Amino acid sequence: MRLRKKYSQKNTALIFLLLIITTFTAQAQTKLDSIRSFIKSEMIIRKIPGIQAVLIKDGKIIFSEAYGLANIEHKVGVDKQTLFSINSATKSFTGVAVMQLVEDGKLDITKPVGDYLDSLPLGWRNIKVKSLLNHTSGIPNFIDTRRGGFVMGLKFEEAWQKTKEMPMEFKEGGQTSYNQTNYVLLGQIIEKISRLPFEEFVKQRQFKPSGMLHASFGDSRDIIINKAPTYTISKTNSRNFVKGQTLERTWEEFPEIRATSGINCSADELAKWLVALQTGKLLNSNKSIDEMWTPEKLNDGTVGAWALGWVAKRNITPKAIAGIGGSRSWFYIYPEKGLSVIVLTNMKSIGPENLASEIAGFFYPVLKASNGGNLPESIIPLYQLSKPKDFANVSEVFDAILSKNPNYKIAERDLVNWAYTALLIDRRPIEAIPLFKFLLRLYPDSEDGKSGLQAAIKSSSANQ
Numbered sequence: 001m002r003l004r005k006k007y008s009q010k011n012t013a014l015i016f017l018l019l020i021i022t023t024f025t026a027q028a029q030t031k032l033d034s035i036r037s038f039i040k041s042e043m044i045i046r047k048i049p050g051i052q053a054v055l056i057k058d059g060k061i062i063f064s065e066a067y068g069l070a071n072i073e074h075k076v077g078v079d080k081q082t083l084f085s086i087n088s089a090t091k092s093f094t095g096v097a098v099m100q101l102v103e104d105g106k107l108d109i110t111k112p113v114g115d116y117l118d119s120l121p122l123g124w125r126n127i128k129v130k131s132l133l134n135h136t137s138g139i140p141n142f143i144d145t146r147r148g149g150f151v152m153g154l155k156f157e158e159a160w161q162k163t164k165e166m167p168m169e170f171k172e173g174g175q176t177s178y179n180q181t182n183y184v185l186l187g188q189i190i191e192k193i194s195r196l197p198f199e200e201f202v203k204q205r206q207f208k209p210s211g212m213l214h215a216s217f218g219d220s221r222d223i224i225i226n227k228a229p230t231y232t233i234s235k236t237n238s239r240n241f242v243k244g245q246t247l248e249r250t251w252e253e254f255p256e257i258r259a260t261s262g263i264n265c266s267a268d269e270l271a272k273w274l275v276a277l278q279t280g281k282l283l284n285s286n287k288s289i290d291e292m293w294t295p296e297k298l299n300d301g302t303v304g305a306w307a308l309g310w311v312a313k314r315n316i317t318p319k320a321i322a323g324i325g326g327s328r329s330w331f332y333i334y335p336e337k338g339l340s341v342i343v344l345t346n347m348k349s350i351g352p353e354n355l356a357s358e359i360a361g362f363f364y365p366v367l368k369a370s371n372g373g374n375l376p377e378s379i380i381p382l383y384q385l386s387k388p389k390d391f392a393n394v395s396e397v398f399d400a401i402l403s404k405n406p407n408y409k410i411a412e413r414d415l416v417n418w419a420y421t422a423l424l425i426d427r428r429p430i431e432a433i434p435l436f437k438f439l440l441r442l443y444p445d446s447e448d449g450k451s452g453l454q455a456a457i458k459s460s461s462a463n464q
Contacts, residue, residue, distance in 0.1 A: 032063055035362050042355055043068060047247070048347040050078035050228055052267035053359070056340040059279065061271050070228035070346065072247070083214060083227040083264045084344040085252060087326030090263045091183055093202055095133060095309015096277065097190050099288045100205055106193050109133065109308070116189045123168045129189065131172050132182040133308040134296045140166040141179045156257075160184075173298055176305040176413070180260045187259025198259050210276040215265035219252040227264050230328060232348040250348055252326075261325060267342045270331055274340050293321045293335065302409055303377075313357075316377050318364060320357070332356040339363060354425060369426075376414045383418075391422070391434045395441060415439040416448045423452060429459035 039053055050068035054061060066078040101107035107116070113132065114125030124139055131137040142150055142163035150159030163181060170177070187198045194201045199217045207215050218224045234246040276282050283289055295312035296304045303315055314320035318337045324330040327349055331342040341356045354374045361368035372383040381401060386394040402408050419439055423432035436453035439446055 031362055035063065035359055036065065038358065038362070039065075040067060042358075046347065046349055046355075047233065048345050048349075049231055049247075050082070050346045052078060052080070052082065052084065052342075052344045054267040054271045054340075054342040055359070056271055056274060056342075057363075058338040059275055061268075064268055064271070066267075070226075072231065078228065078346075080268050081214065081226050081266060083216075083224060083266055084329055084346060085219075085227075085230055085326055086263050086265060086270070086323070086329040086344065087252070087261045089323035089325030089329055089331065090258070090261045091309050091325075092323035092331075093206055093263060093309075094183055094186055094190070094259045095292055095307075096206060096282055097198075097202060098129070098133060098186060098308065099283055099292050101190065101193055103284050103288055107189070113185060113189070116192060117185065121164045124164075124185075127172055129186070130296070130308065132186050134304055134306040135176050135178050135182055136173050136296060136298065136304055136306075137179070137182055138168045138170040138172050138174060138177070139179065139181050139185075140169050141177075141181050142184070143180045171299070173296070175298060175411075178306075180257060183260040184257050187257070190259065199262075202263075206273065206276075206282055209281045210269075210273040212265060212269040212273055215263060215269050217258050217262045218264055219262060221253060224264055228346040230326070230346050230348055267344045270342050270344070271340070274331065274333065274342070278335075293333075300409075301407075302411065305376075305411075305413065313374070314377070316380075318367070320360075320367075322356070330356050332360060334360060334364075334367075337364060354421070375418060376411070378408070378410045379414055379418055382410070390428075390431045391438075394434050394438045398438065410442065412439070412443045412446055412448075415442065416446070416452070419449070419452055419456075423456050423459065429456040429463065432456040433460060 035053075035055070039051065042048070043051060048068065049072050050066075050070045052066045053063065055063035064080065066080050066082065068078050070076045070078045070082045098107065098109065102109060107129070109130040110128055112126045113129055114120055116129070127137045127139060132139075140163050142159050144150065150156060154162060190201055191198050196204070206212070214226070216224060218227075220229075230250045230252065231247050232250050234243055234248050273282075278289070283292075292308045293310055293312075295307045295315065298304050303312070305312060307321060311322045311324055313322045313332065318334045320332050320334050322330060322332045328347055329344045331340060333340045339360060341359050343356050343359070354369055357367050357374040358369055361371075361373055365371060367373035372380045372387075375383055382394060382397055385401075386392075386397045398410075415435070416439065419432055419435035422428050422435055433453065433456045436449055436456055439449040440453065443449060
C-alpha cells in the first residue's frame with residue numbers, strides 16, 4: 001500500500017508539473033500570437049512594406065519572423081536573410097568599438113580629443129572623448145539638419161573644413177545635441193589607434209566574433225546582395241508624387257562617415273550581436289557594458305538623452321537603452337528584464353521606435369504607449385495626470401508638480417517629441433494642441449513648437 005501511495009503521489013506531482021508547463025507554454029504562445037497580429041496590423045497602419053522582428057529573452061531568441069516585401073518593384077518578399085539599413089544605429093557599434101579600445105588599454109575616454117587627433121580647432125581640442133559619444137560636446141554639426149546634406153551644400157572635405165571654422169554651439173556638457181561631427185571624430189580616433197579602417201576594425205572585432213556572416217557596410221551606391229531598398233511617403237506634390245500618399249525610394253549616401261551610419265544586416269544577425277555583447281564575446285566585463293549604457297549628467301544636473309553610442313530611452317525601471325537609425329530600424333534592450341526587441345523595416349517614417357516599446361509592452365504593460373512607456377522620465381507623471389482630460393490641463397498639472405518639486409524640469413526636446421507623437425503618430429491633433437501650447441509656454445522661441453502648433457490647429461480644423 002505504501003508503494004502504491006508513493007507512486008500515486010509521484011504521479012500526481014508529475015501531472016501537476018506537466019499542467020504548469022503546458023499552461024505556461026500556452027500563455028507564451030498566446031503572447032507571441034498577439035505580437036504577431038500586432039506587427040501585421042501596424043504594418044498596414046504605418047504603410048510598412050517589409051519588416052523583420054526578433055525578440056530575445058534571457059539570452060535566447062524566442063521570436064524571429066519576417067513579413068511583407070523587401071522590394072516592391074520586383075515583388076521580392078522579406079525573409080530572415082534580407083538585409084536592412086540600420087543607419088545611425090551603427091553608432092552603437094562605434095560605442096562598442098571605443099569600449100574595446102578602452103579595455104585594450106589604448107584609449108581613455110575621459111581624456112581630451114586633442115590627445116588623440118592632430119589639426120583640430122582650438123575649441124575642440126579639450127573636449128573629452130566621452131562627450132563625443134554622448135553628444136554633449138558642443139562641437140558644431142557638419143550636417144545641415146534642416147535641408148539635408150553637408151553644411152552650405154558643400155562636398156564633404158569642404159564642409160568639414162568649414163565646420164572647423166564655426167564657433168562652438170554650447171559649453172561642453174550644457175545639453176544633448178545629436179551631432180554627426182562627434183562620430184566622424186570617433187571614427188578617426190578608432191582608425192588612428194587600431195591602424196585599421198573603421199569598417200575593418202568592426203568586422204574583425206564585432207562581426208566575426210558575433211557570427212554576423214552577411215553584415216556589411218554600404219549605401220545606395222553599393223551593390224549589396226539581399227539588401228532591401230528603403231521607401232518613404234512623399235513630402236511634396238511633384239509630377240506623379242502626392243504629398244502624404246505616394247510611396248517613393250530614398251537615397252542613402254555616407255561613404256565618409258561610416259562610424260556614424262552605414263551598416264546593413266538582418267535582425268537575426270543583430271540578435272547574435274546583442275547576445276555576444278552580453279555574454280562576454282565583445283567586451284570582457286559587465287563594468288564596461290554598464291559604463292557604456294549609462295547616460296551622462298548634464299551641467300544642470302539633469303540626465304542627458306544619450307549614453308556612450310546608445311540612446312538612453314528610459315532611465316526608470318525597467319530601464320531601456322537603444323540603437324535607432326534612419327527612422328526605420330531600431331533595437332531596444334531592457335537589461336534589468338533580460339529582454340531585447342529588434343525591429344528592422346524598409347519604411348522611413350516618423351517616430352518608429354514606439355513600435356519596439358509596444359512589443360515590449362506585451363511582456364511588461366508599463367512599457368505600453370498608453371501608459372506613457374516610451375516617454376522620458378520627466379514626462380511620465382505629467383502624462384499620467386493630464387491624459388484623462390486629453391492633456392487640456394497639462395499646464396495646470398505642471399504647475400501642481402512644480403509646487404511640490406521646485407527642481408522639476410522638462411527638456412525642450414522631450415516636449416517636442418511628445419507633442420509631435422500626439423500629432424503625427426497618434427494622429428490626435430486635438431490632444432497635440434495643448435501640448436504645443438505648453439511647449440511654447442516653457443520655450444517661447446521654439447521653432448518646432450510654433451510650426452507644430454500651426455500644423456495641429458490646421459489638422460484639427462480639417463478633421464471637423
